Amino acid sequence: MPAQPETDVQPKLLRIQEVAAQLGLTARSIRYYEEMGLLEPAGRSDGDYRLYDSDNLDRLRFIKGLRDDAGFSLAEIAQLLEDETVRARNRTRFGQTHDPAERRAILQDALVRIARQVDILRAKTDRLEAMIGEANTRRVHLTEHLAELEAEVAGDRETAAAHARAAHAAAATGDRRTDG
């Protein structure tokens, strides 16, 4: 065996600016998230520099996603991350035990937490989808009216019906989950 002092691979730790640049955040934000208890850097350098590992990066990506994409507040994100934290801890515990019963318990706990996350996310999407549905309903009505109108302009009953059908079909095509 070569001189490897354990399973100590040390998979590359980044300093705050590198992390910020890579993820499109500011160093300030990252420190702020730490202040708010959303994450802890994997370690510190001799000179007390914050050092981040890939788990930290995952977590930050998660935070940024929730903030930018979903418009969650940091408080809400903290809730979701609590589950995420336990999930990470469970991964460690899972790797350290070989007792099937304990492993089973860990996995089941993880499942519950993920389900909770999905519920929270789904609640938001559902309401958004409802709004989209309303908009689409209006769009369909408008499209129908427009079709009738163009038919009227054309002055021909036969052509009118054809136009109406075509327009209606087009509207239905561009639409997903029209109903709410």
Place this chain on the structure above:
Amino acid sequence: MPAQPETDVQPKLLRIQEVAAQLGLTARSIRYYEEMGLLEPAGRSDGDYRLYDSDNLDRLRFIKGLRDDAGFSLAEIAQLLEDETVRARNRTRFGQTHDPAERRAILQDALVRIARQVDILRAKTDRLEAMIGEANTRRVHLTEHLAELEAEVAGDRETAAAHARAAHAAAATGDRRTDG
């Protein structure tokens, strides 16, 4: 005909507190939205009290929905409402003209605006759905692992495979849009 002085039905105007109570907002918020240009009360009383009509209520519901459900900023909401405003104006214009060409133009404009609204909303849901998808992917993996584990616990190879298949099937059932 009875003595009705026009089509002047005056469909009930509410004062700010009644509106606030009905919609779950505060009077302050409603005034603030007005400050920010998100709405104008339908009228004022003799004593300069703000008076709100049902259109105002619709608008406020719209605002509250975007704020609470979607987490949009007032600035973003203003964007969406600009379209909503024009839509309301167009409804009026539409009722006042009988020129088919003008009517057609109004409807087409309305369609464009609704499409824009849907695009904005869809962008948010898409990203949320992506997150849900990730979570579901994790869930499926966990469920698989759990199945293997329970099979192991059972100690029987045959039973193990059966359990794994059953669990896998269950996971796939509860899942929509697993992939991202």
Place this chain on the structure above:
DNA sequence: CCTAACCTTTACGTCAACGTGAAGGTTACG
């Protein structure tokens, strides 16, 4: 060893989205 570029903590500044009075006018009720 020196210097530039990074990092640290501390602390005050800022902007959105309101909350919370203050000082006074209005409406409804008895």
Place this chain on the structure above:
DNA sequence: CGTAACCTTCACGTTGACGTAAAGGTTAGG
């Protein structure tokens, strides 16, 4: 004709989520 419960317009306070500057320590390169 009170008076309590609403309303008005200022105007300042607050909270969340950072920005920004100060005063100093650290790290990497020449």
